Amino acid sequence: MGDIELIIKRIRDRRIELGLSYQDIADATGLSKSTIQRYETGGIRKVPINQIEDLARALHVSPNYLMGWDDTPGYYADIETAMLAQELKDNPQFKVLFDSTKDMDPETVKKIIEFIKYQRHIEGYDD
Numbered sequence: 001m002g003d004i005e006l007i008i009k010r011i012r013d014r015r016i017e018l019g020l021s022y023q024d025i026a027d028a029t030g031l032s033k034s035t036i037q038r039y040e041t042g043g044i045r046k047v048p049i050n051q052i053e054d055l056a057r058a059l060h061v062s063p064n065y066l067m068g069w070d071d072t073p074g075y076y077a078d079i080e081t082a083m084l085a086q087e088l089k090d091n092p093q094f095k096v097l098f099d100s101t102k103d104m105d106p107e108t109v110k111k112i113i114e115f116i117k118y119q120r121h122i123e124g125y126d127d
Contacts, residue, residue: 004045006068007052012040014059028058060086084109093120 015025015036022040026033031051038044039055047055049063056063060083064070085101088094088109094116101109 003068004042004047007047007066008040008042010061010066010068011036011055011059014061015040018059020058025055025058029054031055084113087113 015022022033022036025031025036029036029051031054035044039047052063052066056066059066062070062072065072084106088097088101094113097112097116101112104112
């Protein structure tokens with residue numbers, strides 16, 4: 001399988017695995033729905049590196065995985081944990097916890113997030 005075929009397969013397979021539509025990926029990346037479709041069908045044979053990064057972020061994988069340089073999809077094996085970790089990473093209030101959650105299951109990460117939100121609320125930080 002050539003490089004572009006592997007990229008196409010990984011984009012399509014991961015999108016389907018996550019239950020995302022073309023529109024979901026388009027919304028998350030700023031690309032058009034038709035561009036996503038053309039990537040997956042091979043209608044576009046070159047994916048710019050900045051778009052690989054955007055696609056990887058939307059698909060919760062590393063750019064190295066999409067490019068075929070790494071066979072591990074990303075930092076987290078569990079999809080739900082990866083999505084929760086992204087919330088930790090994207091929210092400045094939680095960023096310090098991001099690396100601490102690598103080996104935790106989704107329920108534990110959810111409890112941590114909810115506890116922090118609760119604690120911030122009762123201490124008046126989020127009023």
